Amino acid sequence: MKANPHITREDQTSTVQTVFRILLGLNLAFAGIGHLTWARVEFLAQVPTWLPVNGDLVVILSGIVEVALGLALIFLGKYRTMVGWIVALFFVLVFPGNISQYVNKIDAFGLNSDKARLIRLFFQPVLVIWALWSTGAWSSWRKSRQSTN
Known part of the structure; x- marks a missing residue:
């Protein structure tokens, strides 16, 4: 693969970041397929009851979004920082x-105790950080802030 002459070394991500970006993409695509097939009922358990939309529709739409985001993380390397921000927002x-x-x-996905469900909450920020780090979105934002100061 030829290097893009318009991308500076600072704009590139490391091999480790690329591997983690692809792993995150695979996980998102897999989860999205689960939304649409075998894990639909499990995902339905996570739709807040206060949401004024049919829960099954939320599961289907979020599954489609997850598949799209996962594929974008894997295949849209040119837009990886923008995709990173979108995945983090998701x-x-x-x-x-x-x-x-x-x-x-x-209870869903084996989270059958308050302790297990509580521990899971602490992993959501990890996913946000993973998306921003593995795509270079975080470092790109920091560099843009430094150049404006």
């Missing part, structure tokens, strides 16, 4: 579902 937007599952004591 993880923030679905967080209320995780909180709802905890607050309403809903």
